[in-house]
Amino acid sequence: MKPINIGLMGVGTVGGGTATVLKRNAEEISRRAGREIRLFMAANRDLARAREVVGDGVPLVDDAFQVVNHPEVDIVVELIGGDTIAKELVLKAIDNGKHVVTANKKLLAMHGNEIFARAQEKGVMVAFEAAVAGGIPIIKALREGLSANRIEWLAGIINGTSNFILSEMREKGADFGDVLKEAQALGYAEADPTFDVEGHDAGHKLTIMAAIAFGIPMNFDNCYLEGISQLEGKDIQYAEELGYRVKLLGLTRRTAAGVELRVHPTLIPEDQLIANVNGVMNAVLVRGDAIGQALFNGPGAGALPTASAVVADIVDVARLLTSDPEHRVPHLAFQPDQLQNLPILPMGEVVSSYYLRIQAADRAGVMADITRLLAENNISIEALIQKGSATDGSAEIVILTHRVVEKSANKAIAAIEALDSVAGKVVRLRMEELNG
Amino acid sequence: MKPINIGLMGVGTVGGGTATVLKRNAEEISRRAGREIRLFMAANRDLARAREVVGDGVPLVDDAFQVVNHPEVDIVVELIGGDTIAKELVLKAIDNGKHVVTANKKLLAMHGNEIFARAQEKGVMVAFEAAVAGGIPIIKALREGLSANRIEWLAGIINGTSNFILSEMREKGADFGDVLKEAQALGYAEADPTFDVEGHDAGHKLTIMAAIAFGIPMNFDNCYLEGISQLEGKDIQYAEELGYRVKLLGLTRRTAAGVELRVHPTLIPEDQLIANVNGVMNAVLVRGDAIGQALFNGPGAGALPTASAVVADIVDVARLLTSDPEHRVPHLAFQPDQLQNLPILPMGEVVSSYYLRIQAADRAGVMADITRLLAENNISIEALIQKGSATDGSAEIVILTHRVVEKSANKAIAAIEALDSVAGKVVRLRMEELNG
The missing domain is CATH 3.30.360.10 (Dihydrodipicolinate Reductase; domain 2)
Known part of the structure; x- marks a missing residue:
């Protein structure tokens, strides 16, 4: 079968790792993919640095648009990062009917909806395993x-x-x-x-x-x-x-x-x-x-672990290259017409338990005031430690609360901070049991 | 698109879980797969039990061959287990041009080579995520x-x-x-x-x-x-x-x-x-x-976790149903003509470090004998604890060794066991740092 031609854009840390993995594991990869996958060309602003990484025999250009416009490139690998030039390049690649593999989390989190819609329209794949958690699939x-x-x-x-x-x-x-x-x-x-x-x-x-x-x-x-x-x-x-x-x-x-x-x-x-x-x-x-x-x-990062994900995406795309779009895994897991526009909950509405640390004067009534304010906001206490008074006569009170909606916690915290006997801001961390 | 018809064989723990997941998450699953996936028929020896699990509306048979031979079944799900009747059914399903999803580790470990060769020949998929580590993909x-x-x-x-x-x-x-x-x-x-x-x-x-x-x-x-x-x-x-x-x-x-x-x-x-x-x-x-x-x-087990893997396989197969075999993921990850017949190393040739526990008489010279026998077999000691003598005057010696080939460890252990001052067998456990 005809080899798959990779056009690599960006020969930095991850780009260099990708070139290394494609070369070092070429045999193993083609045993899996059923065809050769080769680095066909690469683009980098610093050509000398890129030459050191990719070695001889791989054409180098300093203008990445030459990669996305090259008729023989099958898969464009975008490892430039950011959402300015990278976005232009990815959209141009899609318009040119090329499949895209990217590690660019910012680009996808900010412009993924636009990019995936365009890819769907053009019938190409945009793969992005490397964008999240490095090598972990x-x-x-x-x-x-x-x-x-x-x-x-x-x-x-x-x-x-x-x-x-x-x-x-x-x-x-x-x-x-x-x-x-x-x-x-x-x-x-x-x-x-x-x-x-x-x-x-x-x-x-x-x-x-x-x-x-x-x-x-x-x-x-x-x-x-x-x-x-x-x-x-x-x-x-x-x-x-x-x-x-x-x-x-x-x-x-x-x-x-x-x-x-x-x-x-x-x-x-x-x-x-x-x-x-x-x-x-x-x-x-x-x-x-x-x-x-x-x-x-x-x-979750590093040249070779991230390259592991980039190259796995390349193998996936190579396997599905000639399949019709409806038989591929949808970009966002669900079919494009099946996405649901669920509301994102404002933070004030989130239910959580809390760790609170309060700097308080070490005198009678402080604890009573704090626990009263918590109770008034329907916050019950799971654990409480009072830390030995510091030299300045103040005490640290650490409280773990049961679950409560964040806006109630905010109200209680504001009220506690307003107490004369409390100094400075209340330190608030959220707790998750993760056992649901 | 036409719904995918599932023929389920075996309505035990995992079969019941599979029926439950297919029903409960039908909407979520079809949002992902782009088409309905439905339990078309099920086979179980105990029809009454199966009826309780799958509910009304799903045709039930007590002869699983009716499932593999039914012209409208697209994917056969084998959850019977074992390698007798299950093997016959899977091979028959393949011969009938049906795709197979199975959780049967024994069948694949013992007869996988034959089954995958047959599937390759007939151009069908055999998916088996559920055979290893339950729901973990x-x-x-x-x-x-x-x-x-x-x-x-x-x-x-x-x-x-x-x-x-x-x-x-x-x-x-x-x-x-x-x-x-x-x-x-x-x-x-x-x-x-x-x-x-x-x-x-x-x-x-x-x-x-x-x-x-x-x-x-x-x-x-x-x-x-x-x-x-x-x-x-x-x-x-x-x-x-x-x-x-x-x-x-x-x-x-x-x-x-x-x-x-x-x-x-x-x-x-x-x-x-x-x-x-x-x-x-x-x-x-x-x-x-x-x-x-x-x-x-x-x-790694349980009705619903294992069903998670079974149904994920069904979705995978449904997505690739009409693709030509060369564009699917190969059964054993590598292309069939690219498998290598590497030798399996006999246990005696494996290099490992060891935990040894020795029951020895608590008298002078025992430790010297043991450490000499280890040294003679090129085994160096990483840690050693002598446990306080038991009431019978014997002592327990626990040794962690550095890495050595197993046949040398076996020789040393046999020699230690032959010492007059050592009672019974040496307890030997292998150690792995897993940091390579």
């Missing part, structure tokens, strides 16, 4: 492996940088700022870490998974984002004393009122396997009505 | 999700009964016999538990995964099987003191000399996520050259 699991299920919720540790920082904070009892510097030195965090540590990256990935899990359009604009930069080491320690680990979790859940779509630091019981996923590893826990719970764990 | 992960990788090894907790027993033995410090009774009372173990606790079931599943991972034929006859019935509670406790958990692991690894294919109780470092998979849960850890390590965890 979670898109395939959600879209195909769990297709018998009504997915109820999923929760993921889907940002390796944040998970590395949280793991180190716990192990070393260190604060965010110190560990961030270490992560930057190790190359696990960017010079500007905002995108990772403030939850944007996790939000993009969560948006994509929610679409596939529930059959809804991409809805990143309504995704609640709260990062880890405000976390203090002592909250991670108190959580541990109470039997919990703190993870930056992306969580999406189907409820009668709408879909929860939220990224925030979360207390998880330490006996949950996902609570023990440490360092730069990723994991996604899926709850379906038939399977119960399944956990998918592996490296 | 591990077949799909190995065959498609990790298709970019040269798979190096995989290790699985793939028998829930054994894992439940081992988890309870550890938690309660109990012995095998007592926990087995508990497992039987809970319905987690059969009245005759041999198939589960002696490793046959795990061996079937491992054989199937090895074929897909490496592109080799099914080779169950050469799979090494050692179960958990001889395990003593104290070895689990000593292992824990040394930082390990004991799991019944199915392990297959590609080496230069051949493929390791073995099921046996195994010490795993407790900081490995898979070491913390407890109760009836299953997990498979896969090592590929691109992805590194990925772990897949979930329920």
Whole structure:
């Protein structure tokens, strides 16, 4: 059978990994795919760097439009990133009738609806396993492996940088700022870490998974984002004393009122396997009505793990290249005319339990005031620790609450903060048992 | 589009679960598959029981051949089990040009080569996600999700009964016999538990995964099987003191000399996520050259989890129903003409490290004799504990060794057992770091 020609756009970390895997495992891959898959051409702004990576024998161009416009390219692999030039290139490739493989989570979370509609219209495939959780085949699991299920919720540790920082904070009892510097030195965090540590990256990935899990359009604009930069080491320690680990979790859940779509630091019981996923590893826990719970764990980033997903997508597309569109797996798991525009639940309507840390004057009546305010907002207490007074005569009160709607928690917190005997803001973290 | 007609054979636990999922999630499933998938007819020896499960409106027969011979059945679902009548039915279905979905690990591990060859010849699909690790989509992960990788090894907790027993033995410090009774009372173990606790079931599943991972034929006859019935509670406790958990692991690894294919109780470092998979849960850890390590965890048995895999296969087959065979995923991941007949390594050639427990007289020179015999066989010691003498004046010596080829370990063990000062057999468990 005729070889499949790959046009690679972007020869950075993942692009380089993809070239390596295609070359190193060429024989293994063609034994699986039934035909040769070859790197036909590559585009990169820095041609010298790209030449080092792809070696001789692969034509290089510095204008990626030459790739999407080349008549002999069968599959365009977009590893440039971002949603400006990458979007133009992907749409042009689709218009040219080429199949696309991409690792670009931002592009899909922001413009996926437009891109998939165009791909559907043109009868081409856009594959994106590498966009979520690196090498872990979670898109395939959600879209195909769990297709018998009504997915109820999923929760993921889907940002390796944040998970590395949280793991180190716990192990070393260190604060965010110190560990961030270490992560930057190790190359696990960017010079500007905002995108990772403030939850944007996790939000993009969560948006994509929610679409596939529930059959809804991409809805990143309504995704609640709260990062880890405000976390203090002592909250991670108190959580541990109470039997919990703190993870930056992306969580999406189907409820009668709408879909929860939220990224925030979360207390998880330490006996949950996902609570023990440490360092730069990723994991996604899926709850379906038939399977119960399944956990998918592996490296969420890096050249070769991400290339593993890119090349698996290439093999998938190669296998289905000549099939008619109606027999392919739909981009968003559900048939395009079967997507449902479910509302995304505002954060105030989400039901959760909470970890609260309150800095209070160590005097009679404080505890009575706090517990009264919680009770007035229908919040019941699961656990409470009063931490020994600090030298300044103030005490730390740590409370775990039972489940309550977030707007009630907000009201109670505001009232507690307004007490004369309470200093500063109440620290509030959400808790998830993940046992539903 | 025309609905897909399912012919279900066997309405037991998994068959009942399959009927339930197809009915309950009919809308969700057809939103994904793009067409209705309906239970068209079912066969069961006990018609009354089957009627209770499938409800009215589904024609029932007591002769499964009526299902495989019915002209309107598109996909035959074989949930009878075993390799006698089930084999006849599957081959007949294939001959009749029907696609087959099965959960029958024994059938495939023993007769998969014949069945897949026949299916290839007739141009039909035989899907078997449910045959391994229940609802976990591990077949799909190995065959498609990790298709970019040269798979190096995989290790699985793939028998829930054994894992439940081992988890309870550890938690309660109990012995095998007592926990087995508990497992039987809970319905987690059969009245005759041999198939589960002696490793046959795990061996079937491992054989199937090895074929897909490496592109080799099914080779169950050469799979090494050692179960958990001889395990003593104290070895689990000593292992824990040394930082390990004991799991019944199915392990297959590609080496230069051949493929390791073995099921046996195994010490795993407790900081490995898979070491913390407890109760009836299953997990498979896969090592590929691109992805590194990925772990897949979930329920390995039960009506609905297994039905999750059966119905996912049905959706897959429905999507590819009209595609030509060369564009489908090959049964064993690699194209049929690309399978390699790699030799299975005899157990004596496998390299491993060992946990040894030796009952010795508590007198001078014993330790010197033992360590000399180990040294003579090129076995170096990683850790050694001498347990306080028992009342009879004997001592227990627990040794962790470094890696050595099994035939050398066997020689050393035989020589140690021949010492006058050593009583009874040496207890030997294999250790795997799983960090390669």
